[in-house]
Amino acid sequence: MSSIIPRKMSxxxxxxxxxxxxxxDALNERMAVKALIEKRQAAKQQLLTMGLPTxxxxxxxxxxxxxxxxxxxxxxxxxxxxxxxTAQIQTFxxxxxxxxxxxxxxxxxxxxxxxxDFIPDGLSIEMADADAIQTINLSEKxxxxxxxxxxxxxxxxxxxxxxxxSVEAPLHILYIQTQTAEVLSPRLQVRLGQSSQLQLLQQxxxxxxEVTTWVNGISHITVGENAQCKQLVLQQLSQNxxxxxxxxxxxxxxxxxxxxxxxxxxxxxxxxxxxTQQGDAAETDQDSIVLGRGQQVMDTRTLTQHQALHGxxxxxxxxxxxxxxxxxxxxxxxxxxxxxxxxxxMDTKSLLxxxxxxxxxxxxxxIYADDVKCSHGCAAGQIDxxxxxxxxxxxxxxxxxxxxxxxAFLLEPLDKWQTQPExxxxxxxxxxxxx
Numbered sequence: 004m005s006s007i008i009p010r011k012m013s014x015x016x017x018x019x020x021x022x023x024x025x026x027x028d029a030l031n032e033r034m035a036v037k038a039l040i041e042k043r044q045a046a047k048q049q050l051l052t053m054g055l056p057t058x059x060x061x062x063x064x065x066x067x068x069x070x071x072x073x074x075x076x077x078x079x080x081x082x083x084x085x086x087x088x089t090a091q092i093q094t095f096x097x098x099x100x101x102x103x104x105x106x107x108x109x110x111x112x113x114x115x116x117x118x119x120d121f122i123p124d125g126l127s128i129e130m131a132d133a134d135a136i137q138t139i140n141l142s143e144k145x146x147x148x149x150x151x152x153x154x155x156x157x158x159x160x161x162x163x164x165x166x167x168x169s170v171e172a173p174l175h176i177l178y179i180q181t182q183t184a185e186v187l188s189p190r191l192q193v194r195l196g197q198s199s200q201l202q203l204l205q206q207x208x209x210x211x212x213e214v215t216t217w218v219n220g221i222s223h224i225t226v227g228e229n230a231q232c233k234q235l236v237l238q239q240l241s242q243n244x245x246x247x248x249x250x251x252x253x254x255x256x257x258x259x260x261x262x263x264x265x266x267x268x269x270x271x272x273x274x275x276x277x278x279t280q281q282g283d284a285a286e287t288d289q290d291s292i293v294l295g296r297g298q299q300v301m302d303t304r305t306l307t308q309h310q311a312l313h314g315x316x317x318x319x320x321x322x323x324x325x326x327x328x329x330x331x332x333x334x335x336x337x338x339x340x341x342x343x344x345x346x347x348x349m350d351t352k353s354l355l356x357x358x359x360x361x362x363x364x365x366x367x368x369x370i371y372a373d374d375v376k377c378s379h380g381c382a383a384g385q386i387d388x389x390x391x392x393x394x395x396x397x398x399x400x401x402x403x404x405x406x407x408x409x410x411a412f413l414l415e416p417l418d419k420w421q422t423q424p425e426x427x428x429x430x431x432x433x434x435x436x437x438x
Contacts, residue, residue, distance in 0.1 A: 010051070010052060010053060010054030011054070012054045012055060013057075015069070015072045015073070016054065016055040016057075016072055018072075019055070019071070019072045019074075020050060020051075020054075020055060022075060022076075023050075023076075023151060023154060023155070024047055024050075024154065026076075026077065026078050026155060026186070027043050027046075027047065027154045027155055029078065030043065030078065030155060030156075030157060031043060034157070039156060042153055042156055043153065043154050043155075043156060045153075046150045046151070046153040046154040046156075047154060049145075049150045050147060050150050050151065050154065053147055053150075054147070055068065055072075055147050056068065056146065056147055062146070062333070064363075065302075065329070065331045065363040066271075066273060066300060066302045066331055067300070068271065070245075070270055070271050070300075071217070071245050071271055074184070074215070074217070074245070075184060076184050076185060076186040076217050077184060077185055077186070078155065078157075078185065078186060079108045079109040079110070079157075079182070079185055079187070085107060085108065085181050085182075086114075087107060087112070087115060087179070087181070087210075089115060091210070092105070092115060092177070092179060092210075095177065095179070095206065095208050095239070096177075097175070097204075097425075097426070097429045098425065098429060099173075099425040099426065099429070100118060100121060100172050101118050101121075101172050101173045101174070101175035101204065102118040102119065102121050102122055102170070102172050102173070102174045102175065103115075103116050103117050103118050103175045103177065104116050104128070104130075104160070104174070104175065104176045104177070105177045105179065106176070106177070106178045106179065106189075107179050107181060108179075108180060108181055108182050108185060108187075109157070109158065109178075109185075109187050109189075111130045118172060118175075121170075121171065121172035122170075123168060123169075123170060123171075124168070125164060125165035125168035125196075125199075126162070126163075126164050126165075126168065126170055127161075127162065127163040127164075128160070128161075128162050128174075129160070129161045129162075130158070130159075130160055131158070131159060131160075131161060139190065139192055139221065139223045141153060145249075146249075148219055148247045148249070148273075149221060149249050151188070151219055152188045152190065152219050152220065152221050152249075155186065155188045155219075156188065156190065157188060158189075158190075159189070159190035159191065159192065160176065160189070160190075160191050160192070161192045161193075162174070162191070162192070162193045162194070162201075163193075163194045163196075164193075164194065164195045164196055164199045164201050165196045165199065166196035166197040166198060166199060166227065167196070167197065167198045167199060168196065168199045168200075169199065169200040169201075170200065170201050170202065172202075173202040173203070173204050173426075174201065174202065174203050174204065175204045175206065176191070176203070176204070176205050176206070177206045177208070178205075178206065178207045178208070178218065179208055179209075179210055180207075180208070180209045180210065180214055180216040180218070180240070180244075181209075181210040181214060182214070182216070183213070183214050183215050183216070184215060184216075185216055185217070186216070186217045186218075186219060187216065187217070187218045187219070187220075188219050188220065189218070189220040189221075190220065190221050190222075191205070191220070191221070191222040191223070191224075192222075192223050192224075193222070193223070193224040193225065193232070194224075194225045194227075195224075195225065195226045195227050195230040195231075195232055195258075196227045196230065197227040197228045197229060197230060197255075198227075198228070198229045198230060199227065199230045199231075200230065200231045200232075201230075201231075201232055201233075202232075202233045202234075203224075203232065203233070203234045203235070204234075204235045204237065205222070205234070205235070205236045205237070206236075206237040206239065207236075207237070207238050207239065207240055207246065208239045208240065209239075209240050209241040209244060209268075211241070212241045212242065212243075213241070214241050214244070215241060215243045215244055216240065216241070216244045216245070217244065217245040217246075217247075218240065218244070218245070218246050218247070218248070219245075219247045219248075220247070220248045220249070221248075221249050221250070222248070222249075222250035222251070223250070223251050223253075224250065224251070224252045224253070224260075225252075225253045226252060226253065226254050226255060226258040226259075226260055227255050227258065228255040228256050228257060228258060228282060229255075229256070229257045229258060230255070230258050230259075231258070231259045231260075232252075232258075232259075232260045232261075233260075233261045233262075234260070234261065234262040234263070235262075235263045235264075235265070235426075235430075236248065236250075236262070236263070236264045236265070236274065237265050237267075237430075237433075238264070238265065238266045238267060238268055238269060238272060238274070239267050239268045239433075240268040240269045240272075241268060241269075242268060242269070242270060242297060242299070243270050244268065244269045244270060245269060245270060245271050245272070246266075246268075246269040246271070246272040246273070246274070247272070247273050248273075248274050248275070249275045249277075250262070250275070250276050250277070251277045251278075251279070252276075252277065252278040252279065252287070253279050253281060254278065254279065254280045254281060254282060254285040254287065255281060255282040255285070256282030256283045256284060256285065256311070257282065257283070257284045257285065258282065258285050258286070259285070259286040259287075259288075260278065260286070260287055260288070261288040261290075261419065262276055262278075262288070262289050262290075263289075263290045263291065263292075263416060263419070264276065264290070264291040264292070264303065265291070265292045265430065265433075265434070266291070266292070266293045266294065266295075266301050266303070267294055267433070267434070267437050269299065269301075270298070270299055270300070271299075271300045272299075272300070272301050272302060273302040273303075273304070274291070274302070274303050274304070275304040275305075275306075276289055276304070276305045276306070277305075277306045277308070278305075278306070278307050278308065278316070279308040279310060280307075280308065280309050280310055280311055280314045280316075280342075281310055281311060282311050283311045283312040283313055283314075284311075284312070284313040284314070284315075285311065285314050285315070286314075286315045286316070287307055287314075287315070287316040287317075288316070288317050288318070288419070289305050289307070289316070289317075289318045290318065290319045290320065290416040290419065291303050291320045291321070291416070292321050292413055292414075292416055292417075292434065293320075293321070293322040293323070293324075293330055294322075294323050294413065294434065294437050294438070295322070295323070295324045295325065295328030295329070295330055295360075296324075296325040296326045296328050297326050297327065297328060298326070298327050298328065299328045299329070300328075300329045300331070301322070301324075301328070301329070301330050301331070302330075302331040302332075302333075303320060303322075303330075303331070303332050303333075304332070304333045304334070305318060305320075305333075305334045305335070305349075306334075306335045306337065307334075307335070307336045307337065307347060307349075308337045308339070309336070309337065309338045309339060309342040309345045309347060310339045310342055311342055312341075312342065312343055312344055313343075313344045313345070314338075314342060314344075314345045314346070314347070315345075315346045315347075316336065316346070316347045316348070316349075317347075317348050317349075318334060318348065318349040318350065318351075319350050319351075319415065319416050320332055320334070320349075320350070320351040320352070320416075321351075321352055321353075321354075321412065321413050321415060321416055322351070322352070322353040322354070322362055323353075323354045323356065323409055323412065323413050323438075324353065324354070324355055324356065324357070324360035324361070324362060325356040325357050325360055326357050326359065326360065327357070327359045327360065328357075328360050328361075329360070329361045329362070329363075330353060330360075330361070330362040330363070330364075331362070331363050331364075332351045332353075332362070332363070332364040332365065332366075333364075333365045333367075334349050334351065334365070334366045334367065334379070335367045335368075335369065336349055336367070336368050336369070336370075336377055336379070337369045337370075338368075338369070338370040338371060338372050338375050338377065339371055339372065340371040340372060341372060342371075342372050342375070343372050343373075343374040343375065344374060344375070345372060345375040345376070345377065346375070346376045346377070347368075347375070347376075347377040347378075348377070348378050348379070349366050349378075349379040349380070350379070350380040350381075351364050351366060351380070351381050351382075352380075352381075352382045352383070352412075353382070353383035353384075354383075354384070354385070354386065354409060354412050354413070355383065355384065355385050356385070356386070356405075356409065362383050364381045364383065366379035366380070366381050367379070386405060386408050386409070390404070390408055391404045391405065391408070394407065394408075406438060409438060410434075410435060410438055413434060413438070414431060414434060417430055417431060417434075
Protein backbone atom coordinates (compact mmCIF):
# COMPACT_ATOMS: atom_id res chain seq x y z
CA MET A 4 0.00 0.00 0.00
CA SER A 5 1.39 3.37 -1.01
CA SER A 6 2.06 5.87 1.71
CA ILE A 7 -0.14 8.94 2.06
CA ILE A 8 1.44 12.29 1.26
CA PRO A 9 -0.50 14.82 3.32
CA ARG A 10 -1.29 18.14 1.72
CA LYS A 11 0.40 21.11 3.31
CA MET A 12 -2.02 22.94 5.58
CA SER A 13 -1.92 25.87 7.94
CA UNK A 14 -1.40 25.01 11.63
CA UNK A 15 -5.04 25.95 12.34
CA UNK A 16 -6.34 23.70 9.56
CA UNK A 17 -4.14 20.79 10.61
CA UNK A 18 -5.16 21.13 14.25
CA UNK A 19 -8.85 21.23 13.29
CA UNK A 20 -8.51 18.16 11.07
CA UNK A 21 -6.64 16.26 13.79
CA UNK A 22 -9.51 16.91 16.19
CA UNK A 23 -12.06 15.69 13.66
CA UNK A 24 -10.05 12.53 13.05
CA UNK A 25 -9.85 11.94 16.81
CA UNK A 26 -13.66 12.07 16.92
CA UNK A 27 -13.77 9.51 14.12
CA ASP A 28 -11.40 7.21 16.03
CA ALA A 29 -13.69 7.47 19.04
CA LEU A 30 -16.62 6.43 16.83
CA ASN A 31 -14.66 3.40 15.62
CA GLU A 32 -14.18 2.30 19.22
CA ARG A 33 -17.80 2.94 20.10
CA MET A 34 -19.26 1.20 17.01
CA ALA A 35 -16.95 -1.64 15.99
CA VAL A 36 -18.69 -2.32 12.67
CA LYS A 37 -16.17 -3.39 10.05
CA ALA A 38 -17.97 -1.74 7.10
CA LEU A 39 -18.18 1.54 8.96
CA ILE A 40 -14.58 1.48 10.08
CA GLU A 41 -13.42 0.82 6.52
CA LYS A 42 -15.53 3.73 5.24
CA ARG A 43 -14.13 6.09 7.86
CA GLN A 44 -10.54 4.99 7.25
CA ALA A 45 -10.93 5.59 3.51
CA ALA A 46 -12.36 9.03 4.24
CA LYS A 47 -9.40 9.79 6.50
CA GLN A 48 -6.97 8.99 3.68
CA GLN A 49 -8.88 11.24 1.30
CA LEU A 50 -8.84 14.13 3.77
CA LEU A 51 -5.13 13.79 4.48
CA THR A 52 -4.41 13.80 0.75
CA MET A 53 -6.65 16.72 -0.23
CA GLY A 54 -6.49 18.76 2.99
CA LEU A 55 -8.95 21.49 3.85
CA PRO A 56 -9.91 24.13 1.27
CA THR A 57 -8.43 27.62 1.31
CA UNK A 58 -9.16 30.84 -0.53
CA UNK A 59 -6.56 29.74 -3.10
CA UNK A 60 -8.94 26.98 -4.27
CA UNK A 61 -11.19 28.28 -7.04
CA UNK A 62 -14.39 26.89 -5.51
CA UNK A 63 -13.56 28.55 -2.19
CA UNK A 64 -12.22 31.84 -3.48
CA UNK A 65 -14.96 33.88 -1.81
CA UNK A 66 -15.75 31.61 1.14
CA UNK A 67 -13.31 31.51 4.02
CA UNK A 68 -13.61 28.71 6.60
CA UNK A 69 -11.40 30.46 9.18
CA UNK A 70 -14.34 31.03 11.53
CA UNK A 71 -15.00 27.26 11.53
CA UNK A 72 -11.35 26.38 12.18
CA UNK A 73 -11.44 28.40 15.39
CA UNK A 74 -14.11 26.12 16.86
CA UNK A 75 -13.80 22.88 18.81
CA UNK A 76 -16.62 20.39 18.30
CA UNK A 77 -17.59 17.07 19.87
CA UNK A 78 -19.88 14.27 18.79
CA UNK A 79 -23.35 13.88 20.21
CA UNK A 80 -23.52 12.49 23.71
CA UNK A 81 -23.74 8.74 24.18
CA UNK A 82 -26.42 8.99 26.84
CA UNK A 83 -30.08 9.61 26.06
CA UNK A 84 -30.79 13.05 24.57
CA UNK A 85 -32.34 15.93 26.43
CA UNK A 86 -36.12 15.55 26.67
CA UNK A 87 -38.16 18.29 25.06
CA UNK A 88 -41.89 18.87 25.01
CA THR A 89 -43.97 19.63 21.94
CA ALA A 90 -44.64 23.07 23.43
CA GLN A 91 -40.89 23.82 23.42
CA ILE A 92 -40.59 23.15 19.68
CA GLN A 93 -43.99 24.53 18.65
CA THR A 94 -42.46 27.72 17.28
CA PHE A 95 -40.58 25.68 14.66
CA UNK A 96 -43.56 23.61 13.49
CA UNK A 97 -45.75 24.47 10.50
CA UNK A 98 -49.47 24.97 11.09
CA UNK A 99 -50.53 22.22 8.70
CA UNK A 100 -50.47 18.43 8.79
CA UNK A 101 -47.17 16.66 8.14
CA UNK A 102 -45.52 13.32 8.71
CA UNK A 103 -43.02 14.60 11.28
CA UNK A 104 -39.69 12.99 12.16
CA UNK A 105 -37.86 14.90 14.90
CA UNK A 106 -34.19 14.42 15.77
CA UNK A 107 -32.85 16.04 18.95
CA UNK A 108 -29.05 16.34 18.91
CA UNK A 109 -28.98 13.53 16.37
CA UNK A 110 -31.29 11.17 18.30
CA UNK A 111 -34.70 10.26 16.91
CA UNK A 112 -37.49 11.40 19.24
CA UNK A 113 -40.64 9.34 18.91
CA UNK A 114 -42.34 11.54 21.50
CA UNK A 115 -41.92 14.71 19.40
CA UNK A 116 -42.62 13.01 16.09
CA UNK A 117 -46.11 12.50 14.75
CA UNK A 118 -48.50 12.34 11.83
CA UNK A 119 -47.83 8.62 11.32
CA ASP A 120 -51.49 8.11 10.32
CA PHE A 121 -50.66 9.95 7.09
CA ILE A 122 -48.09 7.30 6.08
CA PRO A 123 -49.60 5.32 3.17
CA ASP A 124 -48.88 1.75 2.25
CA GLY A 125 -45.79 1.73 0.08
CA LEU A 126 -43.87 4.36 2.04
CA SER A 127 -40.96 2.98 4.06
CA ILE A 128 -39.04 5.10 6.57
CA GLU A 129 -36.02 3.59 8.28
CA MET A 130 -33.86 5.21 10.94
CA ALA A 131 -30.83 2.98 10.91
CA ASP A 132 -27.13 2.80 11.59
CA ALA A 133 -25.01 3.97 8.72
CA ASP A 134 -24.20 0.43 7.54
CA ALA A 135 -27.79 0.28 6.25
CA ILE A 136 -27.30 3.25 3.88
CA GLN A 137 -23.92 2.46 2.39
CA THR A 138 -25.25 2.59 -1.16
CA ILE A 139 -24.39 6.30 -1.04
CA ASN A 140 -20.88 6.38 -2.43
CA LEU A 141 -19.00 9.64 -2.72
CA SER A 142 -17.69 10.64 -6.12
CA GLU A 143 -14.14 11.53 -7.05
CA LYS A 144 -15.21 15.18 -7.05
CA UNK A 145 -16.42 15.10 -3.44
CA UNK A 146 -15.08 17.99 -1.38
CA UNK A 147 -13.47 17.86 2.05
CA UNK A 148 -16.74 18.37 3.91
CA UNK A 149 -18.40 15.43 2.20
CA UNK A 150 -15.47 13.28 3.27
CA UNK A 151 -15.81 14.67 6.79
CA UNK A 152 -19.43 13.53 6.78
CA UNK A 153 -18.22 10.05 5.93
CA UNK A 154 -15.43 10.31 8.48
CA UNK A 155 -18.03 10.79 11.23
CA UNK A 156 -20.71 8.61 9.66
CA UNK A 157 -22.97 7.37 12.41
CA UNK A 158 -26.68 7.23 11.54
CA UNK A 159 -28.93 7.90 8.62
CA UNK A 160 -32.48 7.97 7.34
CA UNK A 161 -33.59 5.88 4.36
CA UNK A 162 -36.92 6.63 2.68
CA UNK A 163 -38.38 4.45 -0.07
CA UNK A 164 -41.62 5.07 -1.94
CA UNK A 165 -43.14 2.35 -4.10
CA UNK A 166 -44.23 2.91 -7.67
CA UNK A 167 -47.51 4.79 -8.25
CA UNK A 168 -47.83 5.82 -4.59
CA SER A 169 -48.57 9.45 -3.71
CA VAL A 170 -47.94 10.84 -0.24
CA GLU A 171 -50.47 13.56 0.48
CA ALA A 172 -48.90 15.09 3.61
CA PRO A 173 -45.38 16.56 3.45
CA LEU A 174 -42.67 14.45 5.06
CA HIS A 175 -41.08 16.81 7.58
CA ILE A 176 -37.63 15.96 8.97
CA LEU A 177 -36.77 18.36 11.79
CA TYR A 178 -33.26 18.47 13.25
CA ILE A 179 -33.10 20.34 16.58
CA GLN A 180 -29.77 21.08 18.20
CA THR A 181 -29.77 21.83 21.94
CA GLN A 182 -26.10 21.25 22.83
CA THR A 183 -23.35 23.74 22.11
CA ALA A 184 -20.18 22.74 20.25
CA GLU A 185 -21.59 19.54 18.78
CA VAL A 186 -21.26 18.34 15.20
CA LEU A 187 -24.15 16.64 13.41
CA SER A 188 -23.46 14.58 10.28
CA PRO A 189 -26.88 13.60 8.93
CA ARG A 190 -27.19 11.40 5.90
CA LEU A 191 -30.45 11.02 4.00
CA GLN A 192 -31.28 8.63 1.19
CA VAL A 193 -34.57 8.84 -0.70
CA ARG A 194 -35.77 6.57 -3.53
CA LEU A 195 -38.97 7.36 -5.43
CA GLY A 196 -40.48 4.62 -7.55
CA GLN A 197 -42.05 5.09 -10.97
CA SER A 198 -44.95 7.59 -11.10
CA SER A 199 -44.79 8.26 -7.35
CA GLN A 200 -45.08 11.65 -5.61
CA LEU A 201 -43.43 12.95 -2.44
CA GLN A 202 -43.01 16.32 -0.78
CA LEU A 203 -40.01 16.59 1.52
CA LEU A 204 -39.30 19.30 4.11
CA GLN A 205 -35.88 19.31 5.82
CA GLN A 206 -35.51 21.84 8.62
CA UNK A 207 -32.43 22.65 10.72
CA UNK A 208 -32.85 24.71 13.90
CA UNK A 209 -31.17 25.50 17.23
CA UNK A 210 -33.33 25.45 20.33
CA UNK A 211 -31.96 28.87 21.34
CA UNK A 212 -29.66 31.49 19.84
CA GLU A 213 -27.06 30.60 22.49
CA VAL A 214 -26.49 27.17 20.89
CA THR A 215 -23.52 26.94 18.53
CA THR A 216 -23.54 23.84 16.35
CA TRP A 217 -22.12 22.47 13.12
CA VAL A 218 -24.39 20.62 10.69
CA ASN A 219 -22.55 18.80 7.91
CA GLY A 220 -24.99 16.71 5.87
CA ILE A 221 -25.40 14.70 2.68
CA SER A 222 -28.65 13.85 0.89
CA HIS A 223 -29.05 11.54 -2.08
CA ILE A 224 -32.44 11.49 -3.83
CA THR A 225 -33.26 9.16 -6.73
CA VAL A 226 -36.42 10.04 -8.67
CA GLY A 227 -37.89 7.28 -10.80
CA GLU A 228 -39.52 7.54 -14.21
CA ASN A 229 -42.44 9.99 -14.26
CA ALA A 230 -42.08 10.54 -10.49
CA GLN A 231 -42.34 13.92 -8.78
CA CYS A 232 -40.33 15.18 -5.82
CA LYS A 233 -40.84 18.58 -4.24
CA GLN A 234 -38.19 19.43 -1.65
CA LEU A 235 -37.68 22.36 0.71
CA VAL A 236 -34.56 22.85 2.85
CA LEU A 237 -35.07 25.41 5.60
CA GLN A 238 -31.91 26.47 7.43
CA GLN A 239 -32.68 28.40 10.66
CA LEU A 240 -29.59 27.71 12.77
CA SER A 241 -28.34 30.23 15.31
CA GLN A 242 -26.26 33.16 14.05
CA ASN A 243 -23.06 31.60 15.45
CA UNK A 244 -23.53 28.13 13.95
CA UNK A 245 -22.13 26.46 10.83
CA UNK A 246 -23.99 24.67 8.05
CA UNK A 247 -22.65 22.60 5.15
CA UNK A 248 -24.97 20.48 3.05
CA UNK A 249 -24.53 18.61 -0.20
CA UNK A 250 -27.49 17.07 -1.99
CA UNK A 251 -27.58 15.10 -5.22
CA UNK A 252 -30.66 14.32 -7.32
CA UNK A 253 -30.64 11.60 -9.97
CA UNK A 254 -33.57 11.81 -12.39
CA UNK A 255 -35.06 9.19 -14.66
CA UNK A 256 -37.11 9.92 -17.79
CA UNK A 257 -40.03 12.36 -17.46
CA UNK A 258 -39.33 12.89 -13.76
CA UNK A 259 -39.79 16.27 -12.12
CA UNK A 260 -38.03 17.77 -9.11
CA UNK A 261 -38.53 21.11 -7.42
CA UNK A 262 -35.98 21.99 -4.77
CA UNK A 263 -35.95 25.20 -2.73
CA UNK A 264 -33.38 26.35 -0.20
CA UNK A 265 -34.15 29.07 2.34
CA UNK A 266 -31.17 30.33 4.37
CA UNK A 267 -31.96 32.47 7.40
CA UNK A 268 -29.26 31.52 9.91
CA UNK A 269 -25.67 30.33 10.53
CA UNK A 270 -22.48 32.39 10.65
CA UNK A 271 -21.05 30.34 7.77
CA UNK A 272 -23.23 28.27 5.43
CA UNK A 273 -22.63 26.44 2.15
CA UNK A 274 -25.48 24.65 0.39
CA UNK A 275 -24.68 22.65 -2.74
CA UNK A 276 -27.32 21.08 -4.97
CA UNK A 277 -26.51 18.79 -7.90
CA UNK A 278 -29.23 17.55 -10.26
CA THR A 279 -28.38 14.95 -12.90
CA GLN A 280 -30.94 14.31 -15.63
CA GLN A 281 -30.20 10.77 -16.80
CA GLY A 282 -33.51 10.21 -18.59
CA ASP A 283 -35.24 12.04 -21.45
CA ALA A 284 -37.73 14.85 -20.83
CA ALA A 285 -36.75 15.38 -17.20
CA GLU A 286 -37.61 18.67 -15.48
CA THR A 287 -35.59 20.40 -12.76
CA ASP A 288 -36.47 23.54 -10.79
CA GLN A 289 -33.98 24.95 -8.28
CA ASP A 290 -34.66 28.08 -6.24
CA SER A 291 -33.13 29.76 -3.21
CA ILE A 292 -33.84 32.60 -0.79
CA VAL A 293 -30.88 33.93 1.19
CA LEU A 294 -31.15 36.58 3.89
CA GLY A 295 -27.84 37.62 5.47
CA ARG A 296 -26.91 40.19 8.09
CA GLY A 297 -24.11 40.92 10.54
CA GLN A 298 -20.99 39.10 9.37
CA GLN A 299 -22.70 36.05 7.92
CA VAL A 300 -21.16 34.31 4.92
CA MET A 301 -23.83 32.51 2.88
CA ASP A 302 -22.70 30.35 -0.03
CA THR A 303 -25.16 28.69 -2.43
CA ARG A 304 -24.14 26.46 -5.35
CA THR A 305 -26.05 24.55 -8.00
CA LEU A 306 -25.02 22.17 -10.76
CA THR A 307 -27.56 21.00 -13.32
CA GLN A 308 -26.31 18.18 -15.54
CA HIS A 309 -28.37 17.67 -18.70
CA GLN A 310 -27.40 14.24 -20.00
CA ALA A 311 -30.48 13.28 -22.03
CA LEU A 312 -32.87 14.63 -24.68
CA HIS A 313 -35.51 17.32 -24.10
CA GLY A 314 -34.29 18.26 -20.62
CA UNK A 315 -35.85 21.31 -19.02
CA UNK A 316 -34.49 23.32 -16.07
CA UNK A 317 -35.29 26.60 -14.36
CA UNK A 318 -33.52 28.43 -11.54
CA UNK A 319 -34.25 31.60 -9.57
CA UNK A 320 -31.99 32.69 -6.71
CA UNK A 321 -32.63 35.78 -4.57
CA UNK A 322 -30.16 37.20 -2.03
CA UNK A 323 -30.68 40.09 0.39
CA UNK A 324 -27.60 41.17 2.34
CA UNK A 325 -27.32 43.75 5.10
CA UNK A 326 -24.57 45.05 7.42
CA UNK A 327 -21.28 43.30 6.53
CA UNK A 328 -22.83 40.08 5.26
CA UNK A 329 -21.37 38.32 2.25
CA UNK A 330 -23.28 36.26 -0.27
CA UNK A 331 -21.80 33.81 -2.75
CA UNK A 332 -23.62 32.14 -5.62
CA UNK A 333 -22.09 29.73 -8.11
CA UNK A 334 -24.35 28.06 -10.66
CA UNK A 335 -23.48 25.77 -13.54
CA UNK A 336 -25.65 24.33 -16.31
CA UNK A 337 -23.88 21.49 -18.12
CA UNK A 338 -25.28 20.14 -21.39
CA UNK A 339 -23.65 16.91 -22.50
CA UNK A 340 -22.97 15.96 -26.09
CA UNK A 341 -26.16 14.44 -27.46
CA UNK A 342 -28.46 16.15 -24.92
CA UNK A 343 -30.31 17.92 -27.73
CA UNK A 344 -33.43 20.06 -27.27
CA UNK A 345 -32.26 21.09 -23.79
CA UNK A 346 -33.94 24.19 -22.35
CA UNK A 347 -32.09 25.64 -19.35
CA UNK A 348 -32.44 29.00 -17.65
CA MET A 349 -30.77 30.42 -14.53
CA ASP A 350 -31.26 33.81 -12.86
CA THR A 351 -29.67 35.22 -9.72
CA LYS A 352 -30.53 38.63 -8.27
CA SER A 353 -29.03 40.29 -5.21
CA LEU A 354 -30.16 43.27 -3.14
CA LEU A 355 -27.55 45.01 -1.00
CA UNK A 356 -28.92 46.98 1.94
CA UNK A 357 -25.56 48.27 3.16
CA UNK A 358 -22.45 49.70 1.48
CA UNK A 359 -20.40 47.06 3.32
CA UNK A 360 -22.49 44.10 2.16
CA UNK A 361 -20.96 42.10 -0.70
CA UNK A 362 -22.08 39.48 -3.19
CA UNK A 363 -20.03 37.36 -5.59
CA UNK A 364 -22.14 35.64 -8.25
CA UNK A 365 -20.85 33.34 -10.96
CA UNK A 366 -23.47 31.82 -13.30
CA UNK A 367 -21.97 29.50 -15.91
CA UNK A 368 -22.93 27.50 -18.98
CA UNK A 369 -21.00 24.55 -20.41
CA ILE A 370 -22.63 23.27 -23.59
CA TYR A 371 -21.52 20.42 -25.85
CA ALA A 372 -24.77 20.01 -27.84
CA ASP A 373 -25.76 22.24 -30.76
CA ASP A 374 -29.57 22.28 -30.58
CA VAL A 375 -30.27 23.83 -27.18
CA LYS A 376 -31.77 26.93 -25.60
CA CYS A 377 -29.83 28.01 -22.51
CA SER A 378 -29.39 31.34 -20.75
CA HIS A 379 -28.27 32.86 -17.49
CA GLY A 380 -28.70 36.23 -15.86
CA CYS A 381 -27.09 38.01 -12.93
CA ALA A 382 -27.94 41.36 -11.33
CA ALA A 383 -26.99 43.09 -8.07
CA GLY A 384 -27.65 46.51 -6.65
CA GLN A 385 -29.26 48.64 -3.98
CA ILE A 386 -32.86 49.75 -3.57
CA ASP A 387 -33.85 52.33 -6.16
CA UNK A 388 -34.34 55.70 -4.46
CA UNK A 389 -37.17 56.47 -6.87
CA UNK A 390 -39.11 53.53 -5.46
CA UNK A 391 -38.62 54.83 -1.93
CA UNK A 392 -39.65 58.34 -2.96
CA UNK A 393 -42.77 56.97 -4.66
CA UNK A 394 -43.80 55.22 -1.44
CA UNK A 395 -42.97 58.21 0.77
CA UNK A 396 -45.06 60.44 -1.46
CA UNK A 397 -48.03 58.28 -0.51
CA UNK A 398 -47.47 58.61 3.22
CA UNK A 399 -45.30 55.54 3.83
CA UNK A 400 -42.32 56.02 6.12
CA UNK A 401 -38.88 55.42 4.58
CA UNK A 402 -38.14 52.42 6.83
CA UNK A 403 -41.51 50.84 6.01
CA UNK A 404 -40.96 51.50 2.30
CA UNK A 405 -37.61 49.74 2.37
CA UNK A 406 -39.21 46.85 4.23
CA UNK A 407 -41.98 46.46 1.65
CA UNK A 408 -39.60 46.70 -1.33
CA UNK A 409 -37.18 44.20 0.20
CA UNK A 410 -39.99 41.83 1.08
CA ALA A 411 -41.44 41.90 -2.44
CA PHE A 412 -37.98 41.27 -3.92
CA LEU A 413 -37.10 38.37 -1.65
CA LEU A 414 -40.42 36.49 -1.68
CA GLU A 415 -40.65 35.99 -5.45
CA PRO A 416 -39.40 32.35 -5.38
CA LEU A 417 -42.32 31.49 -3.06
CA ASP A 418 -44.74 31.99 -5.96
CA LYS A 419 -44.17 28.33 -6.83
CA TRP A 420 -46.05 27.41 -3.64
CA GLN A 421 -49.27 29.19 -4.67
CA THR A 422 -51.00 25.84 -5.07
CA GLN A 423 -50.23 25.20 -1.40
CA PRO A 424 -51.35 28.41 0.33
CA GLU A 425 -50.72 27.08 3.85
CA UNK A 426 -47.08 26.31 3.02
CA UNK A 427 -46.62 29.64 1.25
CA UNK A 428 -48.13 31.58 4.17
CA UNK A 429 -45.94 29.77 6.72
CA UNK A 430 -42.74 30.43 4.78
CA UNK A 431 -43.72 34.04 4.14
CA UNK A 432 -44.25 34.57 7.87
CA UNK A 433 -40.82 33.12 8.73
CA UNK A 434 -39.02 35.31 6.22
CA UNK A 435 -40.90 38.48 7.10
CA UNK A 436 -40.13 37.94 10.80
CA UNK A 437 -36.42 37.83 9.92
CA UNK A 438 -36.74 41.00 7.86
